Amino acid sequence: MVGMSVEQVLRQFELERHLKQRVAYTKVIEEKKACHCEISLKEPFQRYLKAKGIRLYSHQCKVIELLRAGKNVIITTPTASGKTLAFSLPVFEKVVEGASALYIYPTKALTNDQLKFIKEVEELAGLQLFPAIYDGDTPTSKRGEIREKARIVLTNPYELHQVLPWHAKWQRFFKSVKFVVLDEAHRYRGVFGSNVALLLRRLRRVCERYGSNPQFVLSSATLANPLEFSKELVGLDFELVSEDGSPRGRKYFILYNPYFDGKGTLSAHQETAKLLELFVKNGVHTLVFTVSRKMAELIARWTRQNLKASNLPEHVVSSYRAGYLPEERRQIENALKKGELLGVVSTNALELGIDIGSLDAVII
Structure with missing residues (x-):
């Protein structure tokens, strides 16, 4: 594998005829500097931030x-702006x-990723938070x-739906949430x-x-009407934090059209x-x-076959799906985070805020 910068690779889209023909539109979003702030925190949390080299952003x-x-x-605020640390x-x-505290996540992958974050805080800050999935x-x-000891419970809406009818077993937790x-x-x-909104109203009644x-606390990088949405979902009034204080590197958006000539030579998936x-x-x-489990497997397989034909290691590409x-x-997530995988083809199972370390390009 040849280590090239993103800019060097994008240069090939300008020089190689096959790629240049299919580029319909390009947009560059320039970098933005960070806006930091100071706030009083207890000593264990100061110790954690210092150990990680973190300065808090304004948001x-x-x-x-x-x-x-x-x-x-x-x-x-946008992806990778530090929303999880903020709340x-x-x-x-x-x-x-x-x-x-009750943390609700839509996928198991994201739940496991957040448990790792909480345990890291425990270790570096010298605290006992008793988290559990x-x-x-x-x-x-x-x-x-878990019912008797956990202070932070991480779950999903489906499991919460099963738990609420048995709330008597969770008295200790619901009394202190x-x-x-x-x-x-x-x-x-x-x-x-709509179903989750009703579930949250059941949860509020049990807590009461x-x-x-x-x-x-609601968190999302992709909401157009956050205050209206949060009120309808939970049934309570919310305060909005949307002004982003985190830095941002230069980003390139490329609209790539496989059918630039009206017919194309390969399918969109093969491209x-x-x-x-x-x-x-x-x-x-x-x-x-990609759009389905089948296509995630096929695109990963085609890529591995092409790498093998070029006498390059094929194990650096993997599929990921439900x-x-x-x-x-967990093995795929950790390999991607550690840089052992260079390419992962996924359904939306991997889209939800998982910390996957350094990432250079996303193809949708």
Whole structure:
């Protein structure tokens, strides 16, 4: 593999006739500098930030202030702007004091990724937050212990639906729950969103029965009407944080048309495999989103075959989709994060805010 910069690879789209013909539109978004802020934090959290070399951005400080003031908050800053850290710091402050928190995620992959983040904070800050995942993969032998001891429970709407009728077993947790967090909230739309809205109202009634009145935190990078959306979903008023203080590198958007001449020579999926091969050959870490499980497998297979034909290692490309065993999903996620994989072809199972480390290109 040849390690090239993104700019060097994009230069090929200008020089190679096959690529140049298919580029219908290009847009460049220039870089933006960070806007930092200062806020009072307890010593363990200062220690964590120092260990990670993190300075808080302006929108993160605003989220912390609003949550400390007892407000419900919806955060709509862009991807990789530090939304999770922003709402987690005030949540952890209360958890250390004895409160509980419920984190709701739409996918198991995202749930597992966030558990790693919480455990990292525990280790570097020297805290005991007692986080645990409670979903369909949780062994029966561990469920009782989680109900009795966990302070931060990470789950999904489907599992919460199963838990609420058995709320008496969760009395300890529901009595002390102070925060309910819904990450990637834009997924809760349409009929599914209506069902989740009713689920959250059931949750609020259960909490009220046990004397708690939790604050709600919603997070999403892709919402056009956040205040209206949050009110309809949860049934409460929210404060909006949308002004982004994080830095941003230069980004390139390319509209690539395989049928530039009205017919094309390859299908859109085969063209995708060719583009992925180009990026992988040049050492560009690439994530491909496709329309189905079948196409995720086929595009990954075609790319591996092309790499093998060029006497290049084929194991640097993998598919990712629902239906894999939990261990297989974790293995792929970790390999992508560590840079062992240069290309992953996925359904929307991998789109929701998972920390996958350094990523250079995305093909949709």
